[in-house]
Amino acid sequence: MRRIRRFLLAIAMVLGGLALLAPIAAHAQAIxxxxxxxxxxxxxxxxxYFVHPATVTVKHHAYIVTMDLKTAKKLTSWPVRVLSVDGHAPENVRKVKDGAGNSHVYYSFTTTNLKRNINAKLAINVPDVYKAKHNITFRFKTTNLPALGRKAATQTTRTRQATQAKTAASASSVQPAAATTSQKAVSSSKASSKAQSKAVASTMSSRTSSQSSRVASSHSQQADASDEVPQQKTHWGGLIGGVIAIVLLVGGGSWWYFGKH
Structure with missing residues (x-):
């Protein structure tokens, strides 16, 4: 009886483990x-270097993509490393060698959108042959890709809304600054116009004052000249004497002329 109970308990534990793994296996698929x-x-x-296909699993409303990076034995052990993928360090990195001595680097990354390009950075180091760092782009075929559910969609919507809000806030902060600059420019223009108006008015005032001074000086000179004329005295005695002398001269000359003839 005890052996039967132990046997049944072992079967129950195996079935329970398979039941726990079933949901995960159901979401895993090749991509x-x-x-x-x-x-x-x-x-x-x-x-x-990359083995096809990769595998994708849905977990916590996100895609977990696992990839296999394989290099030949003749290139030494694990000559290619993944430095970053989709802007983050690779997850669940495992280094394994197969029966032929080839190097396999298994790594994963998590994302909620596989319909876009996924960029990665590699470090290649084959001793005495090649050493460099390269950027690479992965493009996944998302046909029949499992859905992530409402939560992922909500998170994506919130991210877009947050981005739009930041953009709007940035635009609104730029507009007042531009308006302030415009107001300052208008105020400066008004101040410049006022200064020019004052300068013109001052110039016109100076010209008017100068012209007024000239006119006043001219009137003063004319007044002085007109004032000097009345001060000259007429010598009536000399004038009368000159007239009498002229009459006598003319009369005497006539008498002499007619007396001769």
């Missing part, structure tokens, strides 16, 4: 992709 030159649609020189 194909292309390894491209960074920011282009051309195949990358490192595309031969």
């Amino acid at each position: 194909d992709y292309s390894a491209l030159k960074y920011g282009t649609k051309e195949n990358s020189m490192a595309s031969g």
Whole structure:
């Protein structure tokens, strides 16, 4: 009886474990992709290192993508490393060698959107042959990709709304600044116009004062001249004497002339 009970208990535990793993296995599926030159649609020189397809699992309303980076034995052990993927360090990194001595680097990354380009950065170091760092772009084929659910959609909507709010706030902060600058420019223009008006008025006033001074000086000179004329005295005695002398001269000359003839 005890052996039977133990046997039944073992079967129950196995079935329970399979029941727990079933939901996870149900969401895991293969997903194909292309390894491209960074920011282009051309195949990358490192595309031969990546094993196809990758696997994707839905967990906590996000996609967990697991990829296999394989390099040949002749290139030494694990000559290619993944420095970052989608802006973050790779997750769940495992290094394994297969029966032929080839190096496998398994790594994962988490995202809520596989319909966009996923960029990664690689470090390649083959001793005495090649050493460099390369950026690469992954493009996934999302046909029949499982849905993430409402929570992921809500998070995406909130992210978009937050981005729009930041953009609107930035625009509103720029507009008052522009308005203030415009007001300052208008005030400066008004102040400049007022200063020019004052300068013109001052110039006109100076010219008017100068002209008034000249006119006043001219009138004063004319007045002085007109005042001097009445002060001259007429010598009536000399004038009468001159007239009598002229009459006598004319009369005497006539008498002499007619007396001769």
